[in-house]
Amino acid sequence: MKATRFAAACIAVAAVALAACEREQRRFQESSGNAPAQAASPADTVRPGGGPAAKSPADPTTGDVASLYQENAYAISQGKQLFTWYNCVGCHSHGGGGMGPPLMDDKWRYGAEPEAIYKTIVDGRPNGMPSFAGRIVDSQVWQLVAYVRSMSGLARSDAAPGRSDAMQAGEPETRREKTRPRPEPQG
């Protein structure tokens, strides 16, 4: 009885420890390379800055890479920074949407899984989402993916970012209630 309780306590502590280790890692050296130029989606996909897609060596992206970022506080906060820098706010505002659909609600046209969001950013989507292939390196795309998920509460609250040092645009991501993604008809 004592041994099993002790073992359970150890496992609990180890779980907390592993979670902390993952959440707090600052991975500065990432596998790099521009986001691979995937097979282009339908012809009306635009590219930021126009011009043909740059040919770049494709980088294998595995499911493991995706999960490395989802629970990493540093990655999500970098994603938040890039969300402004790369002008996602130009169409999506700070999640409320505008020219582009809102990203902080529970409706997902193309899926809420990290791989789906990654594809959205890299390939673009119909009706105006540009393809950022060749513009944003892999590691940064994954950071953006992690941040986008945090906008609707899908990131762990201890990894999601708090308020920014700017005028308040909405509840801090760490305070957002976890939404249940549901599909929206692709329009």
Place this chain on the structure above:
Amino acid sequence: MATQIPALADRAGWTLQHALSPAGPQAAQIHDLWQFTLWLCVLVGGVVFAAFAWALWRAQRGTEDTPPIDVAHATEQRGVRVVAAAILVVVVGLFALVTASVMTDRALASLPRANPLTIELTGHQWWWEARYEDRDPSRTFSTANELHVPVGRPVLVKLLSGDVIHSFWVPRLHGKADLIPGRTNTIQFRADEAGVYRGQCAEFCGYQHAFMAFLVVADAPDEYERWAERQRGSAIAPSSDAEKRGQQVFLQGTCVMCHAVQGTDANARFGPDLTHVGGRQTIAAGTLPNQPQHLAHWIVDPQAVKPGVNMPPNRLAAADLDALVAYLTSLK
């Protein structure tokens, strides 16, 4: 990682950021105050310590079993006089220090500041964005990490921050002033000798605080005007094939997401302005000499040079990388 700065190799490295080697009136005023304070402190401290050492030497010795001394009234009276005299000396000394300090403050405030060159400097993690102001808005220009100033003319720097608190410090020219987000601080200085003065961020600002340096290059006034005129112009158009290809790589790839090159479509403001990057002595905020091999290394793997910096690694094919470096080097 070798970090020779070839243009400055003739200058003994230790004077680059030496606070006691003033090259302008502000730093000179502070240097004078330093000398006065140092000698006064050494004097008073020396006397106090000598008195203490003498007291130790002269005092009788005892052991734990020595009976405690019944102190004579006369001894205590003499002690009172000694301490009173000593405190008087200390008070006078402190007053002298305060006076010297306030006088230096006032001297600094009354240094000539007419017709200053005005620069709006915004600190970012971990680089410096400079916007040279002018009464005629068409003559303003932006640059990064390397400030040129004319010798003998006051410079007014407005200090802003784009993220966290930084601190602008060029020891040979002046003390430091903080860049605080939400506030505009100012600092004024004047370089009286032509030369290159290294400065460094002096307020802990994150992972690459250690490598957030910048250069202040004091040029003769006409040379400064030539530099400023070049800065106002758009980027030099690429001439060779390599440079043209390099420009293509720049515009078609990741660079445009953060960097601006005036005269092209690249207009992003989140990384240093590269319009005239080829003319700078260093890259990466004073970290590496601006030479092709360093530039290539920086582009491909900035995280190896400055772990934690905001610029991602960019793996490019060798030919593309060479072309890009040729293009950037041509942007003088």
Place this chain on the structure above:
Amino acid sequence: MSASFDVDRRATSAQHEALAGAWGDKPGLVGWLSTVDHKRVGVRFIVTAFGFFVAAGVLAAIMRWQLARPDNHLVGPDLYNQLFTMHGTTMMFLFAVPMMLAVGVYFVPLVVGTRNIAFPRMNAFAYYIYLFGGLMLYAAFLLDTGPDAGWFSYTPLAGPQYSAGKRVDFWAQLVTFTEISSLLVAIQLITTVLKLRAPGMALQRIPLFAWAMMVTSFMVIFAMPSVMFASTSLITDRLVGTHFFNHAEGGDSVLWQHLFWFFGHPEVYIIFVPALGMMSSIISTFARRPIFGHLVMVLSLVTTGFLGFGLWVHHMFATDVPELGKSFFTAVSMMIAIPTALQIFNWTVTLWTGKLVFRTPLLFVLAFFFILLIGGLTGLMLGSVPLDLQIHDTYFVVAHLHYVLIGGSVFPLFGAFYYWFPKMTGRMLSERLGKWNFWLFFIGFNVAFFPMHILGLRGMPRRVYTYPTEMGWGELNFVATLGATTIALSVALFVVNVVRSVRHGAVAGDNPWNSPTLEWATASPPGPYNFARIPVVGAREPLWDPGGIRGHVTGLADDKPELLVTSVVDAEPDHRFLFPGPSIWPFLTAVATTAMLVASVFTPWAVVWGSIPVVVTMIGWFWPKRRDTEASLALERKP
């Protein structure tokens, strides 16, 4: 004639036994956790604080080895930021203040002639909450969640946008733990010094060490709330999105600096003033005479305490605080040199007119005069606005702060260890090892830190994980690293000395140094009741002055933990008071509080739900026990 005082020996062995039963602890783990004996709690405080000292020293050693050569890659920027943050946080919050207060917890009741510290259960709670806070911080550090924004944690860098994750939150919560602990101990010390003194110990007869601890405690009470408010605001900014430090929504990052330094400057005096008290105790004993100018010494301590609150903006001279305001703080920063100079001059006269006993405690004390003098002078330089603008945030400041903190506090502290170790353990520390300890520390310290003055003047900023070769900072940094290694050796030697002497040191009697103050009037180590008979004091040096002890107190119960409460000014007996005995509730309350505070790093709801166990344990703590009430009533009728 400093006769070894033998009031205690007039008590019979039966009385000693009764007292030991009344004041002692039960055996076993529960007894160990339930103790409210200020000496047992004090020893734990001291040992724990020393442990943190060593931990912070190890972190510093790693930093020094990283900085020993230019462009070094021993440690990257992320880990380095955690190292210097943990070093500063540990030294300031987990070593320096707790250690100074701990020496007070152990010795103030003895020095003022009473049997326990006021609020003994609160004392135990203060220890446990301090221990758990420190353990939380180091657990976080080992899990890559150590704070990395500096021990001063400036916003916006430490704010939610620029410090991702929970690292800074653990720092802020650590502040909560340690501030609760320090505030509670401060309350205990003030109450003990004002209300529990032996009869006859009027204000003018209170030893300088007790005065120092009281002044320190008042400083704690006024300074700590500022940093508690700051750190709590930082937590709420990060956890729930308040805007205290967000300039875009009406907050201000300079507000953080004001709040932090309003605490931060008195903090260094909180660390310094107890050391001044220790200096007086040691100098008086080892010069075989009372300290010259007692009244001036007391007034200097009090003045330092007040002036310490008027300096804080000198940490902010590079911000855009108005120039006239900055000059005010220059003036006060210079002014505070006066009471410290008075202390130094009075001690010098004491030494000059005394008969010097050159033992290890005195050696450490003498080093103060050299090291603190230099530190104080560089402090004057830093107090001047124009000068400060050159040397602020450079290695010059690192040199200054270590000169004043180590010279001004750590050296006297080591002297106090050597001085009071015989009282605490009944054994003497080795003089031979002590002298090696001292010289290695003194030489190592100066070799490590003096070059940093020059490095700062040559342009080396603080908090840099490495530096380019051509800056020319390499040689001095290497020398500094050698010095730091020497310090480490010295501390290791001290530990060896302690471990060997605890078992095999020469047996110390009650008063091996023939000191004048009351803690030496009882056994070494004292029984749980401190004094079998509380002395009636007639002079400032009770064990030296022929009329120093006029008699002893009768009428206190031997078989119950009874104490005499006296008046504030003249220490006339006021009433008898039955003290609480051992209790497990402080430990349990500390556990409940820790759970609440650690959980509230992750969710604000922890404050709500977590307060329930805290309330439950506090009810258990304060629930009156029938046995105690009956005993109290019985004592009232018939002593």
